Amino acid sequence: MTSSRATLWVPLLLVLCAPVAHAQAMRRFALIAGNDHGGTGTRALRYADDDAKRIASILERLGGVKKGDVRLVLDGTAEDFLRALGELEKRALAAHGHGERTALYVYYSGHTAHDALELGQTSLPLESLKHRLAEAPADVRIGIFDSCHSGLLTRTKGVRRAPAFAIQSQPAHDAKGLVILTSSSADEDSQESDTIGGSYFSYHLESGLLGDADSSGDGKVTLSEAYAYAYERTVADTADSAAGAQHPTFSFDLEGNGGWVLTRLPRHEGVVLPAGLAAGVYYLVNGDGLIAAEVWKTKGEEKRIALAPGDYRVKRRMPDHLRLGEISIPQGGTVVLADSMLHDAPFSDDPVKGLVPERTHVHVSLVGTFQSFFEKYGRARFPSVPLFGVELQLDDFFRRNWSWGFDVAFGGTHATVPNLAVPYGFSELTLGTSIVARWPLGRLVPFVGGRVALLSLKRSFEGGGLPAQSYSTFSPGIVAGLTWHVAGGFNLTARGRVHYLFYDVDEDRSLAYWELALMVGYSL
């Protein structure tokens, strides 16, 4: 069934497969995919993988999807995605063979461009994906896509920016068909937020699935309830953003009516915001400082949020202060939030962290360096020398596109003390740490930053019984270079450094040296 383009409100007929009305069991399968990286020229996302992991967790815990029926594909390729889909299709067929009804969820968070999902350096055309979902051997297929321009998936289906679809209160019938939800329309970006540690659409979808979308209060969150909730919150949160408002879309091709239940809220585990609790927006913050659920409570309304057992901080934002509290949800237990559990606190005590922990990327490199002092005075004491070493680099450790590096190098040469014709063997050991800012331009990444190094310089004289000499000092410097991400995790880097060194033995002198290096690196 397709809708007219001109129609804004289209009733969605869904049938809930009620266990009482129908003896057939329902088997649910879920392909959950997240990929922070798109094709060449795209900027890496930060939370696509995290969005996927959270959705997978909710569907396993509350959505009736067995662990073995979930395929979680993180940072995979199109081939990985289709392979996982194929495995679930086989399992669905087998379930059919056992007389089970089946439902297939496909969730994707990541890049979309040029009418295709961009999974790393591979792509999956939307048309072929739509066709695949339409033909998948499951009774109900629900696709949820959180990515820029994901509304391309629903474009040909008609309704785009619909905030909700009506629920028919008719006896449940077996549902059959395809539903697609997208985080934005075909011409809109989908946005992420450091504050919530995820993308807006998926974040609100998660809160809704945990219970805040249960507008009927029956302990079940239906597809329509979840979509309506996520639509409203996403539009509200992105209305004033630089990228502009983001409007989720949906499309359907489903027979039957009723509300398809996405999650069932356990009555005996989670947190309850009772009817008597003050109305407002409550944030439930986990131990990492991320918002686990956002709850919009109205006056006299009870909300049940199916958070996983654990410790949470509760935040309610008032005009000029915060109301904070702490709860601990036991295994199989329920916490009833009371106003007496909250205390006034200044904004500075906000438990939600602005700097969200990054997922750090680790690189190791082999380095060949040539070092020389600028001045003759320096070279007369410390000869020009080749150094070889290794480096460890942590990308996005402090913040996005900043790298923290550690390096160690060793080298040596032979030289002669000027004017004395005294030969000696020279060796140098350096230990350094650096912080650089990077500007990814596709495969090329220029960088610039600072470094502090500890130098240990030694020399021993060949013959003559002269004592060995050494000098150790720290040396600050600046560094700049260019990295080329070749393929398969390998990269090449050309780098230059200029360092300051204070020498105070023969006399107090400020010296400077330069280094040029070539590096072969690999991303772990």
Add this chain to the structure above:
Amino acid sequence: MKALAFVSMLALVLAVSACGNYSNDDIAFLDALPSKAQLDSNLASAPASAKTSGSGVSASEAPGMWSALAVGQTAELATDTRGASEAFNAGIFLVLDLLQQVTALPPSERKPNERVWGPYPAAGHAGWVDELVMTRDGADFTYQGRVRRSGTEAWTTVLTGAFHATGGIRKGEGDVHLDVPALISSGFDPTASADVSSVDLSYQTAVSPITVDLVLAQVGSNVPLAAYSYEGADDGSGGMRFSVQIGSSTLDVRSEWLSSGAGRADAEYLAGSYVGATYTQCWDVSDGILYSSQSWAPPPVGDASNCPIPPPQ
């Protein structure tokens, strides 16, 4: 937390202040001091295969008492030469010991044309400190070694020296003077010989063979207690001229040797009852006689053409 970890690490690095003794000028000063290894005689001590059989009569006996020698017996002049070489080396050590002890440590004071080592505890002399002060004027260096008791102010200069550098490791010309009476009178080394007024070392290391003169001056006399003139080549060959007092007689010995240890010595009595008597011996690598000739007891033993070194000009 991450920023704090980084700052803490950075602070730790910064806390490591520059330190070391890496100095070209130190090398220039140290290069002006002689080293024992450089000036020592390169003649090894007695070879293991040296024969000691034979008449047992050595050159220290008067000519009239010498009996016949045979080819292969231990050459007495070889033994004397080795003994002189050991005595020479002991004299070098006596003069240079203080220098080497002090300069084993980094200088305690550095100025553009001056270095000071010490005061440092004097090794082997509990309760004493020593110090070396060197000054530089272009390629010329002078130095003083001095000692004092710990806790006192008065220094006693026991050693002075000078060096002119010509380039290369310790290449140049120099001399060192050790004041033995000062060692004794100050109390630093009361066991030093009271018969020795000074030990003087003069050397040239600019070209090969190096030459070293060591003289132990005698208290109250112009005649030295011992005098050695050594020259040593890079290939291990060398020569030594030394005098031996035998009663009232003075035997002047000129020895030369190859790197193998084979050599010859030509001796002459310069004073005493046997003045003018000459004695020549050539020996092999085991100090065995190849040729021996005494002016007072012909005929010679062996064949002169077997001498590894021709007679001196």
